[in-house]
Amino acid sequence: MSRSRAREVLLALALLAPSLILFGVFIFYPLGRAVYLGRYRGTSDNLRYVGWEQFRNVWESNEFHDAMITTVQFALITVPIGLVLGVGLAVLADSYIRGIGIFRTIFSSTVATSVAVASLMWLLLFQPSVGILADALPFDVFTEPGVLNDEDTALWAVSVTTIWSNLGFTFIIVTAALQSIPVDLYESSALDGARSWMRFTNVTVPMLGPTLLFVTVVLTIRAFQAFGEFDLLTGGGPGNATTTMTYLIYGNNSLIRNDLGLQSASAVLLFLFLLVLSIVQFRGLERRVHYGA
Amino acid sequence: MAGVRLNNVTKQFGDVTAVDSLLLDIGDQEFLVLLGPSGCGKSTVLRMIAGLEQPTEGEIWIGERCVNDIAPRDRDVAMVFQSYALYPHKSVQANIEFPLKARGVPKGERANAAREAAAILGLVDFLHRKPAALSGGQRQRVALARAIVRQPEVFAMDEPLSNLDAKLRGETRAELISLHQRLEATIVYVTHDQVEAMTMGTRVAVLDKGLLQQVGPPQEVYDRPANTFVAQFLGAPAMNMFPPGLLEPGNHLVGVRPEHLTIDGVGPVAARVTLVESLGHEALLTCVTAGELTVIARIPSDEAQPKEGDAVFLDAPLHRRHRFDVVTGRRVAP
Numbered sequence: 001m002s003r004s005r006a007r008e009v010l011l012a013l014a015l016l017a018p019s020l021i022l023f024g025v026f027i028f029y030p031l032g033r034a035v036y037l038g039r040y041r042g043t044s045d046n047l048r049y050v051g052w053e054q055f056r057n058v059w060e061s062n063e064f065h066d067a068m069i070t071t072v073q074f075a076l077i078t079v080p081i082g083l084v085l086g087v088g089l090a091v092l093a094d095s096y097i098r099g100i101g102i103f104r105t106i107f108s109s110t111v112a113t114s115v116a117v118a119s120l121m122w123l124l125l126f127q128p129s130v131g132i133l134a135d136a137l138p139f140d141v142f143t144e145p146g147v148l149n150d151e152d153t154a155l156w157a158v159s160v161t162t163i164w165s166n167l168g169f170t171f172i173i174v175t176a177a178l179q180s181i182p183v184d185l186y187e188s189s190a191l192d193g194a195r196s197w198m199r200f201t202n203v204t205v206p207m208l209g210p211t212l213l214f215v216t217v218v219l220t221i222r223a224f225q226a227f228g229e230f231d232l233l234t235g236g237g238p239g240n241a242t243t244t245m246t247y248l249i250y251g252n253n254s255l256i257r258n259d260l261g262l263q264s265a266s267a268v269l270l271f272l273f274l275l276v277l278s279i280v281q282f283r284g285l286e287r288r289v290h291y292g293a
Numbered sequence: 294m295a296g297v298r299l300n301n302v303t304k305q306f307g308d309v310t311a312v313d314s315l316l317l318d319i320g321d322q323e324f325l326v327l328l329g330p331s332g333c334g335k336s337t338v339l340r341m342i343a344g345l346e347q348p349t350e351g352e353i354w355i356g357e358r359c360v361n362d363i364a365p366r367d368r369d370v371a372m373v374f375q376s377y378a379l380y381p382h383k384s385v386q387a388n389i390e391f392p393l394k395a396r397g398v399p400k401g402e403r404a405n406a407a408r409e410a411a412a413i414l415g416l417v418d419f420l421h422r423k424p425a426a427l428s429g430g431q432r433q434r435v436a437l438a439r440a441i442v443r444q445p446e447v448f449a450m451d452e453p454l455s456n457l458d459a460k461l462r463g464e465t466r467a468e469l470i471s472l473h474q475r476l477e478a479t480i481v482y483v484t485h486d487q488v489e490a491m492t493m494g495t496r497v498a499v500l501d502k503g504l505l506q507q508v509g510p511p512q513e514v515y516d517r518p519a520n521t522f523v524a525q526f527l528g529a530p531a532m533n534m535f536p537p538g539l540l541e542p543g544n545h546l547v548g549v550r551p552e553h554l555t556i557d558g559v560g561p562v563a564a565r566v567t568l569v570e571s572l573g574h575e576a577l578l579t580c581v582t583a584g585e586l587t588v589i590a591r592i593p594s595d596e597a598q599p600k601e602g603d604a605v606f607l608d609a610p611l612h613r614r615h616r617f618d619v620v621t622g623r624r625v626a627p
Contacts, residue, residue, distance in 0.1 A: 182376065182378070184374050184376050184378035185378055185380065187345050187365075187372075187374075187378070188372065188374060188378035189380075189391070189395070190344075190345070190364075190365045190366060191343055191344070191345070191365045191366065191368075191370065191371065191372050192366070192391050192392035192395050192439070192443075193366040193392055193395035193396045193443075194366070194391075194395040195366070195395075198395060202380070202383075202391070203380065206380075206382040206383075207381075207382070209382070290381060290382035290423075
């Protein structure tokens with residue numbers, strides 16, 4: 001390596017150092033530590049080595065399978081519904097009518113609401129004895145034992161909370177993207193003879209492509225990482241009805257809550273699963289997405 | 294095809310009057326150029342014809358129909374936008390086909406029509422490309438192909454050449470003229486470029502501040518401008534305007550085009566040459582009179598040219614002088 005080249009590499013490393021240090025401390029080290037701990041069993045003060053075999057054992061365990069299925073179900077409920085609602089509200093609010101700013105503020109407000117606050121709010125709404133929904137809606141499902149305590153409805157109830165919490169994020173991102181679509185395209189398509197639905201499918205959706213891909217990937221990752229709402233609303237129950245991957249790893253009621261090794265192995269497997277899923281999403285959806293002018 | 298009639302059309306945006314009581318008849322198969330500076334209301338007129346803006350007052354007729362309450366899609370007007378407004382995610386073929394698809398034309402039929410339109414505009418080799426992979430001129434032709442494929446009654450073109458370089462603009466200008474002859478189409482064409490107005494239009498309508506200043510064949514508008522605005526807007530460099538009494542006795546403004554000014558040394562207006570711009574086939578002389586009036590003269594390059602700092606005497610043949618009312622700016626004689 002020539003002297004000038006060596007100097008360039010040193011300079012590059014120096015410039016990269018701040019982000020490398022941050023990534024190293026908060027991402028790479030914890031990830032490496034999780035991989036390391038994944039080969040042990042027991043608590044932090046009493047670890048015993050079991051080897052790489054543990055990753056396969058966890059992958060093949062019923063608990064991991066059940067949690068993975070619950071997580072996938074949760075993602076399949078929250079991502080498409082959240083996306084459709086977010087895009088729908090953004091399209092409705094993307095008009096120049098008096099007072100629309102108030103609606104935009106309302107629709108985007110959930111982005112400023114923490115998971116804890118949102119969960120407590122919905123916990124009260126879902127309460128079968130004092131909750132507003134039980135009084136206001138004529139459905140038996142909201143009365144005792146309540147949607148959060150019924151195995152058939154608990155996951156849907158938590159999903160409603162998550163969809164509501166994510167709505168502000170989707171709304172803001174899609175609204176910004178909508179405002180960057182040239183008006184000429186809508187005018188041109190109107191003159192070409194396209195009615196509103198055709199304009200939506202032939203102009204709006206394709207022009208939102210990169211944004212929708214981004215939001216889909218982010219919502220999917222959020223769904224797989226959701227923890228707070230499960231911890232506060234259901235504690236993984238009733239039974240295992242809402243024990244997702246993250247709850248299995250961190251939850252107070254989790255079967256493996258006292259085993260650092262099993263928790264770490266599950267976390268690493270979740271990471272790998274999400275990594276593959278994100279690559280598949282990008283590869284699969286990117287072909288349908290148009291970037292640039 | 295059909296003619297277009299704007300009957301006392303006014304358009305207001307809040308307190309601003311963009312178009313004021315416009316009365317204009319555009320004949321069937323005519324190529325009418327709406328000419329004027331930025332903000333004069335010409336694009337608003339075009340957008341009202343297309344249905345993208347609603348007139349505040351007045352009626353718009355296309356053929357035998359008053360289209361005020363008719364949606365853009367049902368007016369049978371195709372528009373070519375300044376930005377071309379091509380769908381970036383669709384191929385050239387899909388872009389051209391789109392108006393037919395929107396009208397429910399069967400797939401095979403619209404593919405044939407798109408091919409025909411592409412052939413007219415020399416786009417057959419680019420049908421599978423996306424707009425991003427085309428040059429500015431090719432994109433402009435795709436926009437034209439998309440407009441002609443549905444054979445509309447009226448074409449509305451909003452400065453479609455303004456994004457092209459000078460050479461391509463010249464070529465496309467010629468293509469549009471021949472396309473007009475070939476399609477026998479009614480075209481309403483908006484531009485601020487007087488060369489386009491002079492060369493393309495069968496008639497030119499000059500607008501300023503929302504008001505129609507003059508309408509007529511380009512040469513007639515150039516030769517007999519109706520007022521000082523038209524006189525100075527059409528022609529580059531602009532017509533020189535002499536205050537009353539300077540070039541001739543009387544109380545009128547006297548306008549003389551640069552090419553009609555003479556610098557023979559016996560004229561009534563003494564001036565000094567401050568700048569000589571040689572353009573190859575001609576030269577532009579910027580002169581300043583004793584009263585600090587700046588005047589531009591255009592002289593052929595084979596004539597003897599004064600140098601910067603030389604004293605000259607300006608004159609113009611009587612039949613090349615345009616006289617305008619000092620107060621109203623309107624043409625008064627001949």
